[in-house]
Amino acid sequence: MAGTPEKRGKWFLLLAGILFSVIFVMSFALGKYPVSPGELIHVLWGKLTGAPKDWPDDIELVIFKIRMPRILAGALIGAGLASAGAAYQGLFRNPMVSPDVLGASAGAGFGAALSLLLGLGFAMVSINAFICGLLAVIVAYLISTKVKQNPTLGMVLAGIMISSLFSSGTSYIKLIADPNNTLPLITYWLMGSISSIRVSELKAACIPILFGMLVLFIMRWKMNLVAVGEDEARSMGVNMNFMRVVIVAAATLISSACVSISGMIGWVGLVIPHFSRMAVGNDYRIMLPMSMLMGAGFLMVVDNFARLIATQEIPIGILTAFVGAPFFLYLILKRGDTI
Amino acid sequence: MKLTVTDLGFSYKNQETLKHVNFSADTRQCVCLLGENGAGKTTLFRCILGLLGGYQGQILIDGADCRHKSVKERARLISYIPQANLPTFNYTVFQTVLMGTNPLMDTFHTPGNKERKLVYEKLELLGITHLAQRGYANLSGGERQLVLIARALVQDSDILIMDEPTANLDYGNQFRIMEKVKKLAGQGYLILLSTHNPEHALLFADQVLVLKEHSIIKSGSPKDVLGSKMIQDIYGIKVELKNISTESGMVPVFVPCLDR
Numbered sequence: 001m002a003g004t005p006e007k008r009g010k011w012f013l014l015l016a017g018i019l020f021s022v023i024f025v026m027s028f029a030l031g032k033y034p035v036s037p038g039e040l041i042h043v044l045w046g047k048l049t050g051a052p053k054d055w056p057d058d059i060e061l062v063i064f065k066i067r068m069p070r071i072l073a074g075a076l077i078g079a080g081l082a083s084a085g086a087a088y089q090g091l092f093r094n095p096m097v098s099p100d101v102l103g104a105s106a107g108a109g110f111g112a113a114l115s116l117l118l119g120l121g122f123a124m125v126s127i128n129a130f131i132c133g134l135l136a137v138i139v140a141y142l143i144s145t146k147v148k149q150n151p152t153l154g155m156v157l158a159g160i161m162i163s164s165l166f167s168s169g170t171s172y173i174k175l176i177a178d179p180n181n182t183l184p185l186i187t188y189w190l191m192g193s194i195s196s197i198r199v200s201e202l203k204a205a206c207i208p209i210l211f212g213m214l215v216l217f218i219m220r221w222k223m224n225l226v227a228v229g230e231d232e233a234r235s236m237g238v239n240m241n242f243m244r245v246v247i248v249a250a251a252t253l254i255s256s257a258c259v260s261i262s263g264m265i266g267w268v269g270l271v272i273p274h275f276s277r278m279a280v281g282n283d284y285r286i287m288l289p290m291s292m293l294m295g296a297g298f299l300m301v302v303d304n305f306a307r308l309i310a311t312q313e314i315p316i317g318i319l320t321a322f323v324g325a326p327f328f329l330y331l332i333l334k335r336g337d338t339i
Numbered sequence: 340m341k342l343t344v345t346d347l348g349f350s351y352k353n354q355e356t357l358k359h360v361n362f363s364a365d366t367r368q369c370v371c372l373l374g375e376n377g378a379g380k381t382t383l384f385r386c387i388l389g390l391l392g393g394y395q396g397q398i399l400i401d402g403a404d405c406r407h408k409s410v411k412e413r414a415r416l417i418s419y420i421p422q423a424n425l426p427t428f429n430y431t432v433f434q435t436v437l438m439g440t441n442p443l444m445d446t447f448h449t450p451g452n453k454e455r456k457l458v459y460e461k462l463e464l465l466g467i468t469h470l471a472q473r474g475y476a477n478l479s480g481g482e483r484q485l486v487l488i489a490r491a492l493v494q495d496s497d498i499l500i501m502d503e504p505t506a507n508l509d510y511g512n513q514f515r516i517m518e519k520v521k522k523l524a525g526q527g528y529l530i531l532l533s534t535h536n537p538e539h540a541l542l543f544a545d546q547v548l549v550l551k552e553h554s555i556i557k558s559g560s561p562k563d564v565l566g567s568k569m570i571q572d573i574y575g576i577k578v579e580l581k582n583i584s585t586e587s588g589m590v591p592v593f594v595p596c597l598d599r
Binding site for chain 2: 004006090093094095218220221222224225227228229231232234235236237238239240277281282283285
């Protein structure tokens, strides 16, 4: 392709945008109750323009009540986790880092498991997951401030420790949970699923997720400098203390909110930023929006698989790796030099 | 522009790294800092760059104290050229140099055409325009060092601090980089660099600083400072200073006196 990598990146971004839109619309048509593309466009167009209703009730029910929440959730969570992962990787200058590195996921998982054990309602499960996720990160962050020489490394180490602490807590809860009803519930939740997401949860979670993504998007240029390293960034006029707090806060807000409504969906935050880097390079000005689009598209596709493959829904957290890992391995084998 | 360091002291925890460091330097000067490993060269640089807080004494630029300047104000005055290590993320040369425009812009601005032009200007100046779209990690050590210099020039500050710019470079690149550095000093920059090669100081420095036992024990022109006695003091090795006649005049060199 002609032109500089900068121009090429913009074309790729446009392409990803188109692909995202196609997947988004297509996803409405896919599922146990097939809706033909013609019907789908007719209904969507009718809803958009406010035309009089001339389609059967069950089509509307399937499209707007059953499929729309999970499609929107897939797009939102995919974009959120991917951008949070991209931000963490830049901040910690480590491509192996994912949104759960500071313990957000482990904390949220613990919060959810505890709430399920106590038999709380779904809203409380989400709220507790969110609170525990944030709590884990705040504790990890406070510990890391004691590490003067290398605060970034301190943060990662503290995060790993906090994660394992919360994970053991979760394991203990599973041990004492009633194996007939509570345990399967916890296990299923921890696997990650967006099949049963309700519009009210989606509404509540979209505020922190979109807000966090907006903050990261505004910061996208400065993230380039952050990713180069602490000393160099500061010598180029970046206030690292401020950036560290803002990036950690925004990315944590996103990942906790995602985990709180969907359970643990691993993999997206770790690998989608890599796909994005391979496609458009490292410049966060293009790489970050690219990650968002790819993450959203990827999770919608995987969710389509989740509801099509077997008669019983497969938790999406299992499928993300099944679909993504072979593809990623293929990319390593084919273009190992550019990773 | 004048950089003055008065009575600078710094301790890591209880370990004193710098004490009573005094020197001053002007633009159009290439200042070489010599000292054995662990003498505190990097600490001194980090203090001047504002990367280490909590130092004693003063660091003044044109008489104004740097202590309370914001990171951005400081970036407009001093830029930093680190050692050209392998980066985590392989940015292109253009993207790398573009980062230097950060302190020139308002907080939420991203680089536009003006900044792009500036980048190409400096790449041109250093003769590396052809590398613009290459990945930084795929370059040789010497090319990487030039890219980092270009990034510092884009920053448009008068003081450049270089941490061992010739470390990890081959013999030829060491001299090519030092010649470029010397030329930049002539164009109006103040360049403060650390080096482990006293001959570089001898050949290229306008002023030499010797850091030993946490403070600057001697400063002045290379001829005055760098005798064989001083080299033995710094590095604990016996050398003789010889002037050798070459095509381009007399060149001073150190010859180590090794046991035979």
